Amino acid sequence: MNRVSVDDVKNSIQPAAVMRPLTDALGLTDVAINYxxxxxxxxxxxxxxxxEVQEEVFFIISGTATFETAxxxxxxxxxxAVRFDRGEFQRGWNRGEDTVRALALGAPLEYGTQEKLRYCDACDAETDTDLSAAADGEDAVVAHCVECGAETGRWYRGSMDGEVP
Structure with a gap:
């Protein structure tokens, strides 16, 4: 048996104020769980x-999440709870005024190929996106348009979508 307090798991750099990956903390091998x-x-x-490979379920504990879907x-x-099948596009947001608390579960643990679409000002279109650590050594995740290389977002621990706190 493995037991963990969510508060003891380090917050990850994400476009959410808090994202605590519970997968490794619980020693999971077949399912991903994030708070x-x-x-x-x-x-x-x-x-x-x-x-490509993983189906994903979001269980909303409090607040209301709004998911962009086809x-x-x-x-x-x-x-x-809401389930997204393999290959089904989605992105969840907090469009309300209250904090959303949720669990995300994905199985199997591997994503396979993950297509990521973001709006690129330079291309004036939704384009595939590469995510990587900031090249300048800052503690951030950066999104770049695959078509033209333009930066389309940058996140810091606890920052909102693409905004510098």
């Missing part, structure tokens, strides 16, 4: 994305 707290305007993910926005409230 999130989204302040108003925060997102679960860096981009509108799909997973069929339009889907609001998911407290004590509700």
């Amino acid at each position: 999130y707290e989204l302040e108003p305007g925060d997102s679960f993910a860096f981009a509108y994305h799909s997973h 069929d339009g926005p889907v609001a998911v409230g407290p004590n509700e």
Whole structure:
């Protein structure tokens, strides 16, 4: 048996105020579990994305998360869950005024190929995105357009989508 307090797991750099990866802390080998707290305007993910191999479930503990989907926005409230199949594009946001607390579960543990779409000003289009650590050594994750190389977002620990705190 493995037991962990969410508060003891280090916060990850994400477009959410809090994202604590529980997978390694619990010694999981077949499923990914992440705990999130989204302040108003925060997102679960860096981009509108799909997973080639992994299906994903979000269980909303409190607040309301709004997911961008191919069929339009889907609001998911407290004590509700939503499942996204392999290859299904989605991105969840906190569009409300209250903090969203949620668990994200993905299985199998591997993503496979993950297509990530973000808006690129230089291309004036949604383009595939590469994510990497900041080249200048700063503690940040940076998104670049695959088409032209333009920076489309930069996140710091606890920052909102692409904004510098």
